[in-house]
Amino acid sequence: MFEVLVGPFRSPYMLRALVQVLLLAVLGGLVGVHVLLRRLAFVTEALQHTVFPGIAAAFLLGQSLLLGALVAAVATVGLLVATTRARRLDADGVLALLTATAFALGVVLVSRGRSFQHDLTALLFGRILTVDDHQLVQTAVLAVVVVAAVLGLHKELVLLAFDEAGAAALGYRPAVLEVVLNVLVALVVVAAIRSVGTVLVVAFVVTPAAAARSVTRSVSGAMAVAVAFSAACGWLGLALSFKLSVDNGVDLASGATVVLVMTAGFLVVVAAAAAVRLLGRRRATAMAAGAVAAEGAR
C-alpha cells in the first residue's frame, strides 16, 4: 500500500506532477471556499472556458500560453464586471453566452491550426505529466500571490460574502472586493489550466470546498479541510493512474483520474456527513425518549 502511494513519485516527472497538484490544491482550496460562499461556481466554469481562446491564440502565435491565458482572463473579468453591473439581462444567461462564445472562438482558432484533433485534446484536457520546472515556478509564484491575497483580505472577503450592505456601510468597497475575488479565481484558473485542461479546472475549485462545507461550518476550517481534501485526492489520483497505467495496462488520463477521485471523495464525504447527522439526531431522540421514560417511571 505504502509502495503504491510513494513508488510512482520516484520518477521525476511524476514528482513534478505531484508538486503541481499540491500547489493547485492549496490555490483551489483557499479560493474555492470563497467561490462557494459567493456562489461563483458558474463564474469559475465560465472563466475556464473564456481562457481557452486566449491559450489557443497564444499556442497558434507561438507566444507564452501563460500570457495568453492571463490576457483572456483579465478581459473576461472586465466583461463580467461590466455585464453584472448592467442588469438588463439575466446574469446567468450572460455567463452562458460568454462561455459558449469563448469556447466556440477557441475551437475555431484551433481548427485553423494544422493538427486540430491533437491540439484540441491537449488544450482541453491538459498535460499534467509534462509539467516542467519552468511551469512549476510559474504556478508557485501565482500560488504565493493568491495565498497572500486570500489571507490578507480574509476578513474583508468573508464580511462581503455574508453581509454586502454591512461591508459597504463599514466603508469597504464591495465592487472593488468583487473584482479582486474574480481576479483571484481567474489566477487559479490560469495556474491550473495547462495541467488539468480547460474543462476540469472547476473541479479543483468547487469540489474540495463543497466537500469541506458539508463537514464544517467555519470558514477557516473549511479552507483547511478543502486544501487537505484536495491534496489527498490529488496524491491518490496520481498514484492510482500511475499504478493502473503501468502495472495493469489500463491507460487512464492522470488529470481526469484526479478529478474522478475528488468527485468520489466528495460523494463519500457527503454521505458520511449525512449518516453522522442522522445518527446524531437518532441518538438525541433516543436520549430524549429515555429521559421522558425515566421521568414517567418516577
Add this chain to the structure above:
Amino acid sequence: MIRPILDSLAQPFFRRALLEAVLVGALAGVVGVHVLLRRLPFFVVAMSHATFPGVVLASMLGTSLFLGGSAFGLVVVVLLVVLGTNRALDDTSLIGVLLAGSFAVGIVLQSARSGGSKELSSFLVGSVLTVTSADLATTAVVGAILLLGLALTHKELVLTAFDPGAAAAGGYRLRLVELGILAAVTVALVTTVPVVGTLLAVAVLTVPALTARLWTDDIRTAMAVAAAVGAGSGIVGLAVSATYDIAAGGAIALTAAAVFAVSFVLTLPSTSRSSKGSSRQRRREPTSSCPSSETARLMLDDLDCAPGARGGGEPGVGGDQCGAEHLGQSHVEPVPGPDRRPELPHAVQEVLMGEALARPVPQVGYGLGRRGGVEAAHQVVAADHAHHLGVDDRGGGVVNITGQPAANRVSPSRVGHDVVEAGRVDDQHFKATRLGTHPKR
C-alpha cells in the same frame, strides 16, 4: 463567398447538414426560452459536460450515441435532484461538482480505450457534415415529441417557472415538473450533439433565447424569434464554415453570438428609455409599470425579481411581480383551502435554520412584515418605501422572511380574506425554489 456555398449545396451531405442544423437550431431555440425562464443556463452548461461520458460509452458499446448520452444525462439529473435535497450543499456548487466529475468520467473512459482522438473531438465540438439520414430522422422525431410536450404543458411550465408557490398551492407537484423539464432539456441537448458537439450545445440552447429576450417580452413571441435565430445561425454558420474552412460547430455558435451582439446594440436605445426595458426603472415606479389588465402578457422581466435572483438580487417587494400575479389570478387558485394549510411548510423556521452560509436577514424586514401585512395596498406602499430606504440591496430574503408579502401575490380584489394564506403560499414559494437547480448568489 456565394460560389463555394452553391458548390457545397450540390453535395447531398451538405444538404443533410443544412437540414440538421436548421432543425436543431429551431428546437434548441424553443427549449432555450424555457431554459432562461427557469434560470437553467448553468444546468445546461453542466449537462453539456455530463452527457459526454454517455456518448463515449455508447460509442464504445456500439449503441446509439443519442441513447447513451440521454441515459447518462438522466442519471446525472436524478443525482442532482437527490443531492439537491441536502441542506449543506447549494445548487450552484453541486452542479459544478457533478459537471467536472462526470466529464472526468468521460475522459477517463476515452483514455482507457486506445486511440479515437478524432471521434473524441467530433463528440466535443460536433461534426455536422457527417450527419446521416438516420440522425436526421432521430432529430426530427425527438424534436417533434419534445415540442409537442412543451406545447401541451406550456401553461403549467410557465406558471411553475414564475410562481412556484402558487403552483404548489394549486396542487402541482413541483419536483415532478422540475424533473420533467430537466429531462426535456437534457434530451434536447443530446439532439444538438451531432451538430455542435456536447461542449457547444450551450451556445444553441441559450444564445438564441437570450437574443429573443432582447427583442420581446412575450414568451410565445420569444420562442418564435429564438427558433428563427437558431435556425438562421445554423444556415449562416454552415455557410461561413464551408467558405473559410473552420469548424462548423464553432462557426454556428459564433454566428449566434454575433446575432446577439448586433441585437444588443440595436435594442440598446429602445430598452433604456421605455418603461418595460430597464428593470431598474420599473422598480422605481412599480405601480405605473404594472399592466393590470393584460393577463396574457407575461414579462420575462419578472424573472429578475424571482427569489434567488443572481447578482445581489432585487427583492420582489416592488411592483415587479405583475406577471406572476396575473398568473395567480387566472390560472390557478393561488390560495390553499383551510384543509390544506397544515401541510404547508413553515418557511420562517426553515429559512432561519436552513443554511449557515446563507446571508443574514436585514432587521428592516421584520418591521416591514409586521406593519404592512394586512392591508394589501398599504403593503405595496410600505414595501415601496422600504425599497427607497435601501432594503432592496439585500437578497430576495425580505419577502420570505416577513412572511406577509401578500400584496405582491394576490390580486387586490381578493385581498380581504386571503392575506394570511397568501403569506403561507409565499413561504412555500421560497422552499420550492430551493428544490430546483436555480443558481443563486
